[in-house]
Amino acid sequence: MHIYLIAVGQKMPAWVVQACDDFQKRLPREMQFSAIEVPLMKRGKNADVQRIVRDESRSILQAMPAGCRLVVLDVNGRKMTTQVLAKTLDGWMQQGQDIAIVVGGPDGLSDELLQQADQTLSLSDMTFPHPLVRVIIIEQLYRAWSILANHPYHRA
Helix, strand or coil, X not given: CEEEEEEECCCCCHHHHHHHHHHHHHCCCCCEEEEEEECCCCCCCCCCHHHHHHHHHHHHHHXXXXXXXXXXXXXXXXXXXXXXXXXXXXXXXXXXXXXXXXXXXXXXXCHHHHHHCCEEECCCCCCCCHHHHHHHHHHHHHHHHHHHCCCCCCCC
């Protein structure tokens, strides 16, 4: 199974790249992980935010590899514990379908993209900076895998 993190924004700070690389190296071979960055569109003083969100969302869909299950992060998505994420990850692994986890831009995602999602998740009621979300996602995937593998990383 391959998990793609498709995120709006490029040129992440070194600490984000380092943390993501560290967790990516820890993942087992049967759980490949790749990040796909979609350019953040310019937002000016009188920007047409609806158009920007629509265009960023379309760029996300174009960047998504064919045949992936589309999992979207959204403030209105389902919240889950790490243990539930582990069960969800196990289901994804059993299905053998690749997964695309989407992180939108600062103004969110279009209704068009949200309607195409197979699953919509929320990390928290709090708002996190998008670079940190990348680290949280890969760390939680590793933690979920460690639960499934009875690895000592997760100590509940």
